[in-house]
Amino acid sequence: MAKSTAKKTGKKGVAKRAVKKGGAVPPGKVGKKAGAAKKGVGKKAPMLAVAASYIPPPVPDAVSAAVLDRLWGTVLGRKDADPAISHSARLLARGTAKVAQKFGEEAVECLIEAVAGNRGPLIAESADVLYHLLVLWVDAGIRPEEVWEELHRREGISGIAEKAARPKLLRLATRLRTTKIP
Secondary structure: OHHHHHHHHOOOOHHHHHHHHOOOOOOOOOOHHHOOOOOOOOOOOOHHHHHHOOOOOOOOHHHOOHHHHHHHHHHHHOOOOOOOOOHHHHHHHOOHHHHHHHHHHHHHHHHHHHHHOOHHHHHHHHHHHHHHHHHHHHHHOOOHHHHHHHHHHHOOOOHHHHHHHHHHHHHHHHOOOOOOOO
């Protein structure tokens, strides 16, 4: 398949081949040789330009983010299961404080691995964080779609601008005279 893609694209460049394959433009391959639109763009691109042009490669459903929806469904289904046979049921039976504590513990373990630069353990702890976050959502009665909608609402908004708007929204919502969260 790689040969046929290369023949079809000819000498059009790395970026066009990568996009046709559903992949990303490799760092440092943006510019004249990659089919850049602007003249005068050098062979190396700033990381911002590379990140902005990133197109994630296609991923089989079995290893995509859809696993989170399936995991949420499993945790939700175990809400009323026997705590003796289900870890999710055991956590949920212990109450919100324990569910939140476990999420916090896993988040701290994730941070420790990140700071230590331990890639493999960071991946494993990230999976634990996501699982415990889903348990927290089930406990709170939150559906993943609600979080996806919030992410969609924020999409395209500068993180700085979105964060700057929070204290004002918090004051209006709670009628507090402070920007600090109580």
